[in-house]
Every structure is written in C-alpha cells, then in structure tokens.
Amino acid sequence: MPNSPVVPTIRRRRLGVTLKRLRNDAGLTLDxxxxxxxxxxxxxxxxENAVQSIRPAEVTGLLETYGVSDPEVFTALEGLARDAGKKGWWQTYGDVVFLPYADYISLETDAQQIWEWSPLLVPGLLQTAAYARETIAGATTSRTTxxxxxLVEVRQARQAILSKPEGALEFWAILHEAALHQRFAIRPNTMRDQLRRLLEVSELPNVTLQVMPLDSASHPGLVGGFSLVHFPGPMPNVVLLENVMGATYVEGGNDTVHFTKAFERIRATALPVQDSLALIARLEEGHRT
Structure with missing residues (x-):
C-alpha cells in the first residue's frame, strides 16, 4: 500500500533534500x-519534496542504490526517517507554539552545533525567564498574558540542550554590545540578572560568547541577525531568519554557505572571547553601583 500524503515537516524536508542530492551525485534520474x-x-x-513519508528500511534501499557506503550516513538518514513524524515535548504547548517555531525547536533538538548572530536581543537559549517575559510580551501584538x-516556559525548556549529559549542543553566540545596554524601566534588575546569566553560561565548555563592540568595523551582520544550524552526518545546514511575521528558513548547501562566510567575518570582527566576557562583567558591575 502506498504511503499516505503527510504534512511536510522540517525533518522530512531535510531528509528529502539529502536523498535528492545523493541521487544526483549517483547520476540517477527519478525514473x-x-x-x-x-x-x-x-x-x-x-x-524528495517531503509530501510523502518513507520508512527507514526504504531509506536503506535508496542509499544502497545510490552507492553510499558510509555507515554514518545510513544511521543519520534512517534516524531522520524514523523521527520525521515524532512528537516532541514542545507539542504539549501546541496552542502557543505554531508550526514555524515548532520546526525550529525540532532543528535545535537534532543539531550538533548552532552559530547565532544576535544584534538586538540576547539569544533565546541564554535568556533568563524574566528577560524572556519582557521581550516576548514586548514583541507580541496578539498574545494573552x-x-x-x-512561551516563556518553552524558551526555558529549550535551554536543556546546552547541559545534556551527552551530546550537548555546541553553541557559538555573538551579541551586539547595544543589546547588552537594554534597560527595562518596570523591572530594572532584569538586565543585571541577564548579564550574570551570560557570565554563568559562558563557563560551559560547549558555549562560546563574543560581543560586537559599538565601535566595530563594518561587517556582514549589519544587515540583520540569523542562526546557522549544523547537523551531524550528511544533512545540509539550515539558516533561520526571524522577523515580526515569523520565521523563514534557508536550506541547502549552496545558499547556507553565504551565511557561513558571513558568520566567520562577524566572528573575526567581534571582540575576542575573553575581552567579550570582561565587557559583560563590567556592564554587570555597573548595575550594582
């Protein structure tokens, strides 16, 4: 019996894109x-277009047809097929976590490494609950209290991937200094506690923080923020772009390579890690005087 049509998920799209690339590499037509x-x-x-599911055993057959011999490729793609329709913990919050956000949490969960350039806000994976509440409430035009x-609970729950006993996410975040000067009039201690949180999380071996100073040279990040998500095995990287209307994804190696080069230039322009942490510490101390 043929598989039933399914709703394209980010996992199915990644699987489809990878299988198509491997077929093309093998020089085979669809027929x-x-x-x-x-x-x-x-x-x-x-x-390949993520509108029909595929069983792990069928993935195995395709990979053998394409002449793939790397066991890591088999493991990665069979696992992706197995988990394509798997429900995650975030689906408990289905009333508030809409599909684009659910897609990103799924990406984050599968990722090996994330590079994030955040010129306006502290990245969600590093936010305190109070900071998350202020920024979510401030950004929304339709959410109830x-x-x-x-959504604050979801953002806090996501942070568990930074401290998993095994396979914790490698996270490299670059923040603009301007984001660290944010003041919240109603809750003035929010930013002080957030700066402390940044210093605490920077001690994790899988987290790297840099700050782009106010007097930096020009760099590609001036056009806006983005998150570059890296996966193990053969899966291509995915880039997340956010705006007031939601999220947009850039998928495929040819397109995401531009963001890889941009991040490398942003990283080179930002303050070195130790200088960045020293700046955060000075700003935190300023909130205590």
Missing part, C-alpha cells in the same frame, strides 16, 4: 532510482 526500488517516479518525487507565560 531510474524509483525503478530499482520497484516504485513509480512520482512516489520518489513526493519523498497566559500565552506569554507559556
């Missing part, structure tokens, strides 16, 4: 690859 599997070409096309509270 040729599908024929080896005993399928019609439209089925394989739907799988209860929904804001739920």
């Amino acid at each position: 040729e690859a599908a024929g080896v599997m005993g399928w019609k070409a439209p089925k394989l096309s739907k799988i 209860e929904e804001v509270g739920a």
Whole structure:
C-alpha cells in the first residue's frame, strides 16, 4: 500500500533534500532510482519534496542504490526517517507554539552545533525567564498574558540542550554590545540578572560568547541577525531568519554557505572571547553601583 500524503515537516524536508542530492551525485534520474526500488517516479518525487513519508528500511534501499557506503550516513538518514513524524515535548504547548517555531525547536533538538548572530536581543537559549517575559510580551501584538507565560516556559525548556549529559549542543553566540545596554524601566534588575546569566553560561565548555563592540568595523551582520544550524552526518545546514511575521528558513548547501562566510567575518570582527566576557562583567558591575 502506498504511503499516505503527510504534512511536510522540517525533518522530512531535510531528509528529502539529502536523498535528492545523493541521487544526483549517483547520476540517477527519478525514473531510474524509483525503478530499482520497484516504485513509480512520482512516489520518489513526493519523498524528495517531503509530501510523502518513507520508512527507514526504504531509506536503506535508496542509499544502497545510490552507492553510499558510509555507515554514518545510513544511521543519520534512517534516524531522520524514523523521527520525521515524532512528537516532541514542545507539542504539549501546541496552542502557543505554531508550526514555524515548532520546526525550529525540532532543528535545535537534532543539531550538533548552532552559530547565532544576535544584534538586538540576547539569544533565546541564554535568556533568563524574566528577560524572556519582557521581550516576548514586548514583541507580541496578539498574545494573552497566559500565552506569554507559556512561551516563556518553552524558551526555558529549550535551554536543556546546552547541559545534556551527552551530546550537548555546541553553541557559538555573538551579541551586539547595544543589546547588552537594554534597560527595562518596570523591572530594572532584569538586565543585571541577564548579564550574570551570560557570565554563568559562558563557563560551559560547549558555549562560546563574543560581543560586537559599538565601535566595530563594518561587517556582514549589519544587515540583520540569523542562526546557522549544523547537523551531524550528511544533512545540509539550515539558516533561520526571524522577523515580526515569523520565521523563514534557508536550506541547502549552496545558499547556507553565504551565511557561513558571513558568520566567520562577524566572528573575526567581534571582540575576542575573553575581552567579550570582561565587557559583560563590567556592564554587570555597573548595575550594582
């Protein structure tokens, strides 16, 4: 029986893109690859375009057809097929976590490394609950107080990936100094506690922080922030771009390579790590005087 059409998820899209790339690398057409599997070409096309599911055993057959021999590729793609429709903890918050945000949490959960350039805010993975509440409430145009509270809980829960006993996410964040001068009039201690949180989390071996100084040279980050998500194995990187309307994803190696180069230039322009932490410490001390 053919697989039923499914809602494209970020995992299925990543799997489809990777399988298509491997087929092209093998020099096979849709008809040729599908024929080896005993399928019609439209089925394989739907799988590559993330509108039809695929079982892990079928992934194995495709990889063998494409001449793939790396066991890590088999493990990664079979796992992606197995987990494509898997529900995550964030789906408990389905009333407030809409699909684009759920997609990103799924990416974050699968990621090996994330590079984030954040010119306006402290990254969500590093935010205190109070800072998260202020920024979520300030940014929303339609959320209720209860929904804001739920989103704060989600943001805090996401941070567990930084301290997992095994396989903790490697996180490299670059913040603009201007974001560290934010003041919250109603709750003046919010920024002081947030700066302390940055200093605390910087002690984790898998977290690297840098600050872009106010007097920096020009760099590619002047056009806006982004998150570059890296995965193990053969899966291509994914870039997240955020705005007031939600999230936009850039997928595929040819497009994401521009963001890799941009981040490397931003990193080179920012203060070195120790100088960045010293600046954060001075700013935190200023809140105590």
